[in-house]
Amino acid sequence: MTEIRQVDASSAEEVLAVIHEAFAGRPPLDPPSTALDETVDSIGKALAEHGGLLATYAGEPVGALLFSDEGHLLGLHRVGVLERARHHGVARMLADAAAVAAAERGKAGLVLEARAELPRTIAFWQKNDYVEVDRNGSRLRMLRLLPLRLTLPTAEDTRLAGERLARVLRAGDLLILTGDLGAGKTTFTQGLGDGLGVRGPVTSPTFVIARVHPSLRGGPALVHVDAYRLGDAAELDDLDLDTDLDTAVTVVEWGSGLAEALASDRIALRFERSEDDVRTLTVTAVGGRWLDVDLRAELDATRLA
Ligand code: ADP
Numbered sequence: 572m573t574e575i576r577q578v579d580a581s582s583a584e585e586v587l588a589v590i591h592e593a594f595a596g597r598p599p600l601d602p603p604s605t606a607l608d609e610t611v612d613s614i615g616k617a618l619a620e621h622g623g624l625l626a627t628y629a630g631e632p633v634g635a636l637l638f639s640d641e642g643h644l645l646g647l648h649r650v651g652v653l654e655r656a657r658h659h660g661v662a663r664m665l666a667d668a669a670a671v672a673a674a675e676r677g678k679a680g681l682v683l684e685a686r687a688e689l690p691r692t693i694a695f696w697q698k699n700d701y702v703e704v705d706r707n708g709s710r711l712r713m714l715r716l717l718p719l720r721l722t723l724p725t726a727e728d729t730r731l732a733g734e735r736l737a738r739v740l741r742a743g744d745l746l747i748l749t750g751d752l753g754a755g756k757t758t759f760t761q762g763l764g765d766g767l768g769v770r771g772p773v774t775s776p777t778f779v780i781a782r783v784h785p786s787l788r789g790g791p792a793l794v795h796v797d798a799y800r801l802g803d804a805a806e807l808d809d810l811d812l813d814t815d816l817d818t819a820v821t822v823v824e825w826g827s828g829l830a831e832a833l834a835s836d837r838i839a840l841r842f843e844r845s846e847d848d849v850r851t852l853t854v855t856a857v858g859g860r861w862l863d864v865d866l867r868a869e870l871d872a873t874r875l876a
């Protein structure tokens with residue numbers, strides 16, 4: 572029943588009506604939102620330049636947003652859903668459709684401004700994989716980078732992906748690897764070790780919780796953690812490593828849901844094996860650290876919505 576479509580200036584009146592009604596119902600902000608000052612002309616101009624999205628329910632407009640061009644990112648503005656249409660997943664559908672639009676336009680990700688006074692709005696965007704990358708008074712800049720996918724036909728491709736990723740890594744970076752046993756996590760980490768030029772051998776850390784591989788050329792060490800055997804993130808934090816994680820590249824196998832607490836900026840790598848044995852790697856960079864890193868080019872990967 573709910574439909575989302577990309578719209579141009581010909582939908583300015585409907586988009587304006589949604590924005591006015593949605594923003595009129597919000598608590599007053601300081602400085603106030605200028606959404607209520609929008610006119611058919613201002614919305615029409617924005618839509619003509621960059622387009623937007625309109626959500627309808629049973630044909631009636633219930634949600635909208637405007638796009639802007641932020642270089643290699645797609646900007647979202649005036650994201651609004653009518654009070655009576657809340658809790659029907661409309662905002663979620665708008666967020667998903669915006670990601671599709673960003674991918675179609677060849678953008679690396681999406682960016683928006685949220686207000687600190689609206690914690691539920693911020694929580695919504697966080698749930699949709701946006702993280703705060705900047706704050707100016709009560710204005711938060713939130714970023715979501717689009718995931719990438721590579722196929723890995725052979726074990727050498729898995730190793731090479733690690734070696735390539737190593738080129739853009741520096742001390743303090745955190746990688747979180749997930750995937751079933753045998754999916755290629757350790758093979759990838761071996762490539763990472765090769766690329767970083769650390770002392771090997773990198774092996775499955777199953778019988779130790781963490782292993783430190785010092786650099787052979789004055790670069791960051793590689794800390795290889797098996798979080799599968801850890802109870803919780805606190806334990807991971809308490810790991811008595813000889814190396815400060817700020818001076819190393821840290822790789823956590825099986826770390827999803829555990830290691831996120833270590834650093835808000837991270838790269839999540841999910842290794843999967845389909846029934847017909849096609850192996851893929853999905854790479855999701857999170858946080859401002861990766862804003863200007865062209866992971867797609869480095870990994871020769873495809874961008875997903
Ligand atoms: P994990 O650490 O996720 O348990 P490993 O990296 O130990 O998995 O890999 C298990 C086995 O799968 C190894 O023998 C490795 O050479 C092989 N392998 C890894 N990646 C691939 C791939 N893309 N294609 C085929 N075999 C692979």
Ligand code: MG
Nearest residue numbers: 756757775776
């Ligand atoms: Mg392993």
